[in-house]
Each structure stands twice: as structure tokens, then as C-alpha cells.
Amino acid sequence: MTAQTRLIDAIRDALGACSLTTDADRIAPSLTDWRGRFQGSASAMLLPASTAEVATMVRLAAEHRVPLVPQGGNTSMVGGATPPSDGSALLLSTRRLDRIRRVDAGAGLGVAEAGVILQRLHEAAAEAGCRFPLTLGSRGTATIGGLISTNAGGTQVLRWGTMRRLVAGVEAVLPDGSIHDGLTPLPKDNRGYDIDQLLVGAEGTLGIVTAAALRLAPAVLGRAVAWVGIADPTAGLALLRRMQRAGDAIESFEIIPGDTLERVLQYLPGARSPLDSVHPWHLLIEAVAATPDAEAPDALLARLLGDALDAGLAADAVIATSEAQAEAFWRLRDSLSAAERAAGPAVQHDISVPVDRMPRFMIEAAAAAEARFPGTHATAFGHLGDGNVHFHVRAPAGADPARWMVEEAPGITAFVHDLVVAAGGSISAEHGIGQMKRDELARLGPPARLAALRGIKQGLDPMNLFNPGKLVTLAPVDGAK
The missing domain is CATH 3.30.70.2190 (Alpha-Beta Plaits)
Structure with missing residues (x-):
């Protein structure tokens, strides 16, 4: 009997049959990323309905040394919520953690669980006479937990900032199965590292977000x-x-x-x-x-x-x-984005540079890419106000999509990322690193930053059980299968 089979049996015994599924048809839609570039494999998908159930699952997973891949709305643009292709991990879906626990317009705070769809939070806030000031194209499917884990941006960052500024506190299960409860925000709290903010943008590699206290804004008149x-x-x-x-x-x-x-x-x-x-x-x-x-x-x-x-x-x-x-x-x-996809294969980059440098970058980087890769067409669109654009390089007319993506896309991405770093920018502005940009981060990331990221991951998740292969790479887990 494999470690995964023993874990599945242990979770069923502890939490009941509805706490997971091994039905291949139910699991299948969660094995492919939103862009269709990554295909994973998982023998089961865990379906916790409470933070306590997540904690039980994580403790059992640690005991059996089986990695877990948290997944919310599965709208990751970088393969951040797709399990490994070798079947070494189980999926943990937050879709049943879908309660809006509180909306307090007077305090300017709302508490929502990780599986709450962004649009639902917008509607609940509106009913209470306030709003949650973050929106994006996938608001009908993106979940609060995923938005926190990727430090999502959107179209209102100019005024309100990314999720990092909108998160007042986080509840999460850590890799040892303990529960971090940060849902009571304190204006002053000097007890060391800010664990809540450490989990924002961590892409599920340090903890599984189960709920969050979020800052609300006055309703628009x-x-x-x-x-x-x-x-x-x-x-x-x-x-x-x-x-x-x-x-x-x-x-x-x-x-x-x-x-x-x-x-x-x-x-x-x-x-x-x-x-x-x-x-x-x-x-x-x-x-x-x-x-x-x-x-x-x-x-x-x-x-x-x-x-x-x-x-x-x-x-x-x-x-x-x-x-x-x-x-x-x-x-x-x-x-x-949908229209760009429909126009043909393209290499898409979610990048940022200092705002004052963005106009020049948009023009000069596009010209440089087209000169370096003849027949391509480069263009950029997006959030000029916060220095974040989506920089696309489209394949030449008549190119074979599959072959071009394999043979040409990696070189184009490296070229564009080199231009971004030279301009003092970031190769990931709002989509995260996931598995798609992991190697590029290792290639271009400042050494001190990479060492800190790996040290934090090693310290909190020494067995590399949470979302392995994403963001940073650690040694594989022994005996996980």
C-alpha cells in the first residue's frame, strides 16, 4: 500500500467520505491550468469544509509525507495551482470553504473564507453599503485564498494597491498542521515577523490560507x-x-x-x-x-x-x-487577453518596471523583440498607473503553434525578462511565479532575495510538502508515493 493510499484511508476514517474524492472525472478539470500549458496528475482531491478539517488533513499528510497542492478557482496564469505531472501530490481544494463570515461596514472589514468567489464578496459588501476595492477579469471564478496567495492586483491598484495592502489578517494552516489565527487585526503589533504578510504572495508554499480579514472601502456614490x-x-x-x-x-x-x-x-x-x-x-x-x-x-x-x-x-x-x-x-x-489568445500563439509576460520608465520600455522593448525575432509582433497593454503591463510577443504568421512554443518561446521569454531586469523591473507583477517562471526567477533573482526565499521555505516546510515545485525549488520529499 502506498503512502497516498494510506493517507486517503486515514482522511476518510477521520473526516468521512465527503472529505475527498478519487473520482477521476471530478478531479480532471483541476489537473490543467487556466492557460492549458501544464497538465498534472493526482489520485485524489481533498475537500475540506472547515479550517479544522484542513488542519487534520495537513497533519495526516505530514505524517505520511505526502505533498499537497492547494487550489482555489484554478485561474492561475503561471501553473501555480496545478499538481506535479508525476502524481506525487494530492490536490486540496478550498471550494467548500465558502462562507463570508462577517461584513462590517462601520469597521471597514470583512472576513471571508478562502473559497469565496471574488464576485460574491463584491455583492456582499455592496449589500452592506461598502465595497471590496479589488477587481479583475476573472472575478467570477477567482477565490479569496488564491488572490491572497498570489498577491493579485487588477485594475484598481492605482488607488488601492494589491491584495497585500487590502489584507488586514490571515487565518491559515501551516505545514505542521498548526493553525495561525491572524483574523483580529491590531493597529500596533510588534511580536516579530508579520506572519500574515509572509503568507500573502507565498503561492501556497508556506501555508494554506483558510480565511482572511479584508479591508473594505466606502461605497461609490x-x-x-x-x-x-x-x-x-x-x-x-x-x-x-x-x-x-x-x-x-x-x-x-x-x-x-x-x-x-x-x-x-x-x-x-x-x-x-x-x-x-x-x-x-x-x-x-x-x-x-x-x-x-x-x-x-x-x-x-x-x-x-x-x-x-x-x-x-x-x-x-x-x-x-x-x-x-x-x-x-x-x-x-x-x-x-481572450482576444490576444484567439489571434494566435503568443508568449505572454506579466512584468513591471518603474512607472516613469514604462512608456519608453513599452516602445523600445517591443522594437527590440521584433528585431531580435523576425516576423514576430510585440505589444503591451495594462495598468500604466502602477507600472504593470502584459507584454505579448506573437508568433510569425503561419508558424506552427506547438513547435513555435517549444522552440522559440523560451528564448523570447529570456530576452524579454533580461530587458525587464535591465530596466529595474520584475518578471512577475501580479500573476506570481508558479512553475512557469520558477527557473527564470532562479536565473535572474537577486541572490540575497533567493537565499531568503529558500531559507523561509526550508524553515516553515522542511519536508517540502506544500505546493512543491512552485516559486522556489527544494529537495524532493522521500517516500511521498
């Missing part, structure tokens, strides 16, 4: 969304700086190349460009008002964009006249 045509990213950054000087009402500031917009218009049935004229670059800007005495967002945008047009920073602009039109603008933005 009004919003306005504008679409702006500009000449280049430099003009976009200049407009951003001008708008930021007017206060903190600007929550989103997205940049989109003209040819990428054209692909979206071809991809989305019935979609149309917000502007009648053609522009090389576009901006999507959202402003909000959260207090009755704040300037109306549409008036604010009209004033700021009028000044931008007069100053030559914008060529054309339109402000959505209805909520439906505002949502239509955002639908174009949220469909960028």
Missing part, C-alpha cells in the same frame, strides 16, 4: 468612465500625472495599443470602438466619488480631459453617458 485616444505612452503618463495632482478620485488608468483594440473588436460580436477616429494608443480611465461633497466624477473627467485636449496630451476623448456604456468600455478592456 458615483463613477465616470472615459475612453481617450492618445499618440503614445509618454502622453499617457503625462496625462496620468496631471490627473493624480487633482486628487485621489482616479482609480483605474489602463493603456491599450490601437492594434490590440482592433483584435478585440474583431473578437467580440457587436463590439464597436468608443471613438470614431483611429488612434495608435488608447486609455481607459475611471474616476469615482465616495463622499457627497466630492466633485462629480463626470464633471471631474470632463474638466481634466478638456485641459488634456487643450495641452495636446489627448487627441480625442469620450465619457460614457450611461452605466451600460461604461460597462461596454470595460468589457473591451476585460476581453484583451
Whole structure:
């Protein structure tokens, strides 16, 4: 009898038959990552319904020396929630940890379990008269635990920051099966290392997040969304700086190349460009008002964009006249990745550089990639306001997708990442490292940082039982199968 079989039997005996499944058909959708690039194998998927059940499972897994791969909505862009292909680990799904324990608008805090879908939290906060100010395209499937474990960003980072700033406390099960309870946030707490923040962005390698206390913001009393045509990213950054000087009402500031917009218009049935004229670059800007005495967002945008047009920073602009039109603008933005995928094979990079260097990087890095790899087309879009763009290099026309991804993509990725590091940036801005970028992090990461990451992992998870093969590499577990 294998260690996995003994573990499965032990969990069934301790927690009952509903605590796991070995049904291959139920497990199959969880074995492939969102992009379809990684295929794993697992003989069982654990299905805990409480933090106590997670702790029991982890203690038993440690006893039998069987690795576990935590998984939430399975929306990882870097293979961070896909089990190893050799079947050496079991999946642990947080989908049954789906309670919103508390929403306190007065305190500005909500407590949600790891399996809560982001959109559900948005709805619960709205019902209580407040909001959770983080959103992204996968809000209908991404879970709170996954968002914390990857330190997710999204389209409101400009105003509210990443998950790291929005997490007030974490409840998690550590590799020895003990429970870390950090759900009571303290304004002052000097008891050493911040364990809560250590778990944010750890990709499930240090602990399995089971719940979190999250910072809520006042409900939006009004919003306005504008679409702006500009000449280049430099003009976009200049407009951003001008708008930021007017206060903190600007929550989103997205940049989109003209040819990428054209692909979206071809991809989305019935979609149309917000502007009648053609522009090389576009901006999507959202402003909000959260207090009755704040300037109306549409008036604010009209004033700021009028000044931008007069100053030559914008060529054309339109402000959505209805909520439906505002949502239509955002639908174009949220469909960028899908439209890019539909256009053919491409190497996709989630990168960041200092904000002031981003306009130059977007232009020069794209030109450098196209020159180095003839026939390719490079483009970048995303969150100009926080220095994070998605840098795509598309295959030449007629290239065999499978062969090109195997033979050319690794060299392209290394080339782009070298440019990012030379610009003082990061090879992972908001998607994490997972298994897709693990080797690149080892190649390019600062030695002191890599040593610290490995030391922390070794100290908290010496048997390498939590999400092995992700983020950093340690020695394999003996006898896991």
C-alpha cells in the first residue's frame, strides 16, 4: 500500500467520505491550468469544509509525507495551482470553504473564507453599503485564498494597491498542521515577523490560507468612465500625472495599443470602438466619488480631459453617458487577453518596471523583440498607473503553434525578462511565479532575495510538502508515493 493510499484511508476514517474524492472525472478539470500549458496528475482531491478539517488533513499528510497542492478557482496564469505531472501530490481544494463570515461596514472589514468567489464578496459588501476595492477579469471564478496567495492586483491598484495592502489578517494552516489565527487585526503589533504578510504572495508554499480579514472601502456614490485616444505612452503618463495632482478620485488608468483594440473588436460580436477616429494608443480611465461633497466624477473627467485636449496630451476623448456604456468600455478592456489568445500563439509576460520608465520600455522593448525575432509582433497593454503591463510577443504568421512554443518561446521569454531586469523591473507583477517562471526567477533573482526565499521555505516546510515545485525549488520529499 502506498503512502497516498494510506493517507486517503486515514482522511476518510477521520473526516468521512465527503472529505475527498478519487473520482477521476471530478478531479480532471483541476489537473490543467487556466492557460492549458501544464497538465498534472493526482489520485485524489481533498475537500475540506472547515479550517479544522484542513488542519487534520495537513497533519495526516505530514505524517505520511505526502505533498499537497492547494487550489482555489484554478485561474492561475503561471501553473501555480496545478499538481506535479508525476502524481506525487494530492490536490486540496478550498471550494467548500465558502462562507463570508462577517461584513462590517462601520469597521471597514470583512472576513471571508478562502473559497469565496471574488464576485460574491463584491455583492456582499455592496449589500452592506461598502465595497471590496479589488477587481479583475476573472472575478467570477477567482477565490479569496488564491488572490491572497498570489498577491493579485487588477485594475484598481492605482488607488488601492494589491491584495497585500487590502489584507488586514490571515487565518491559515501551516505545514505542521498548526493553525495561525491572524483574523483580529491590531493597529500596533510588534511580536516579530508579520506572519500574515509572509503568507500573502507565498503561492501556497508556506501555508494554506483558510480565511482572511479584508479591508473594505466606502461605497461609490458615483463613477465616470472615459475612453481617450492618445499618440503614445509618454502622453499617457503625462496625462496620468496631471490627473493624480487633482486628487485621489482616479482609480483605474489602463493603456491599450490601437492594434490590440482592433483584435478585440474583431473578437467580440457587436463590439464597436468608443471613438470614431483611429488612434495608435488608447486609455481607459475611471474616476469615482465616495463622499457627497466630492466633485462629480463626470464633471471631474470632463474638466481634466478638456485641459488634456487643450495641452495636446489627448487627441480625442469620450465619457460614457450611461452605466451600460461604461460597462461596454470595460468589457473591451476585460476581453484583451481572450482576444490576444484567439489571434494566435503568443508568449505572454506579466512584468513591471518603474512607472516613469514604462512608456519608453513599452516602445523600445517591443522594437527590440521584433528585431531580435523576425516576423514576430510585440505589444503591451495594462495598468500604466502602477507600472504593470502584459507584454505579448506573437508568433510569425503561419508558424506552427506547438513547435513555435517549444522552440522559440523560451528564448523570447529570456530576452524579454533580461530587458525587464535591465530596466529595474520584475518578471512577475501580479500573476506570481508558479512553475512557469520558477527557473527564470532562479536565473535572474537577486541572490540575497533567493537565499531568503529558500531559507523561509526550508524553515516553515522542511519536508517540502506544500505546493512543491512552485516559486522556489527544494529537495524532493522521500517516500511521498
